[in-house]
Amino acid sequence: MVELTSREDTHRRMLRARDEMDRRYAEPLDVPTLARIAHLSASQFGRVFKEVYGETPHRYLQRRRVERAMTLLRQTDRPVTDVAWDVGFASLGTFSRTFSNVVGCSPTEFRARHLPVAVPSCFIATWTRPRQSGGTVVSEKRDGADAD
Amino acid sequence: MTSNHITSLHIRSVPVLDQDEALDFYTTHLGFEIRDDIDLGFMRWLTIGVPGQDSSLLLELVGGPQHDEATAAQVRELVTKGALGGLFLVSSDVHATYAALRDAGVEITQEPVTQPYGTDFGIRDPFGNLIRINQFNDATPAEVEAGYDAARA
Numbered sequence: 001m002v003e004l005t006s007r008e009d010t011h012r013r014m015l016r017a018r019d020e021m022d023r024r025y026a027e028p029l030d031v032p033t034l035a036r037i038a039h040l041s042a043s044q045f046g047r048v049f050k051e052v053y054g055e056t057p058h059r060y061l062q063r064r065r066v067e068r069a070m071t072l073l074r075q076t077d078r079p080v081t082d083v084a085w086d087v088g089f090a091s092l093g094t095f096s097r098t099f100s101n102v103v104g105c106s107p108t109e110f111r112a113r114h115l116p117v118a119v120p121s122c123f124i125a126t127w128t129r130p131r132q133s134g135g136t137v138v139s140e141k142r143d144g145a146d147a148d
Numbered sequence: 149m150t151s152n153h154i155t156s157l158h159i160r161s162v163p164v165l166d167q168d169e170a171l172d173f174y175t176t177h178l179g180f181e182i183r184d185d186i187d188l189g190f191m192r193w194l195t196i197g198v199p200g201q202d203s204s205l206l207l208e209l210v211g212g213p214q215h216d217e218a219t220a221a222q223v224r225e226l227v228t229k230g231a232l233g234g235l236f237l238v239s240s241d242v243h244a245t246y247a248a249l250r251d252a253g254v255e256i257t258q259e260p261v262t263q264p265y266g267t268d269f270g271i272r273d274p275f276g277n278l279i280r281i282n283q284f285n286d287a288t289p290a291e292v293e294a295g296y297d298a299a300r301a
Contacts, residue, residue: 002166002169002274002275004228005221005224007225008165008224008228011228011276012228012275014229015228015230015276016255018230019230019257019272022258023256023257023258023259053229
């Protein structure tokens with residue numbers, strides 16, 4: 001087994017927690033759950049996540065959910081309300097505010113402008129993920145992972 | 149326009165933090181075979197490949213002389229935080245592959261998902277490199293496009 005430096009080991013553990021957010025983005029994830037995966041206390045988790053990935057877990061989860069919403073809007077005809085719920089938002093209002101804030105247009109406008117694309121879904125996910133610098137954080141009451 | 153006479157992709161380097169651990173992972177869990185394992189003195193030239201396929205992966209230890217210590221440390225950090233590229237593999241039975249890797253305790257990043265082009269899932273190697281494994285369906289490119297269109301219809 002390779003010997004990792006303390007910093008590398010921290011990265012590896014935070015990556016596992018981030019992968020869990022990627023996988024369970026639609027669930028009400030809470031910080032203690034993610035912190036356990038990273039072998040950190042809940043109070044340490046948000047700070048260390050931001051040190052490693054440059055944003056809070058809450059913001060990362062927001063961008064992950066918005067990215068998934070963008071895909072569903074582009075590739076399905078599901079109503080916007082259903083899309084909001086599918087990706088983990090508890091209210092249409094919060095979803096619309098967050099989406100507009102991050103993407104720069106409303107979910108309905110986004111759907112009208114974008115067509116499905118035929119490339120592997122993980123690349124779509126990676127390359128359509130809103131950038132960290134986009135918009136400002138919008139509060140999401142249902143999120144547990146909001147240890148800013 | 150010139151083709152530059154290039155005919156194939158031969159070797160692709162994968163950054164690893166321990167070559168023995170990498171070799172064990174890629175051969176035991178993913179079925180790769182050793183192509184070359186040569187001690188060159190200044191480096192261990194370790195390549196692997198999928199049986200029956202020509203192209204190889206070079207399991208390249210991060211920290212060779214091409215990097216100074218600070219750069220090597222940066223690359224190791226990028227690998228462990230999942231910031232470097234990844235591999236795309238093809239399986240003839242994606243659900244069986246998934247079950248075997250899951251049962252072996254391999255890190256799963258995404259369970260199998262049905263796509264217009266097939267079914268795929270994601271894992272990480274021991275160091276953080278992302279690997280996607282896909283089983284293509286029989287759809288033509290036009291049918292894949294139609295699949296995306298149908299999802300919106």
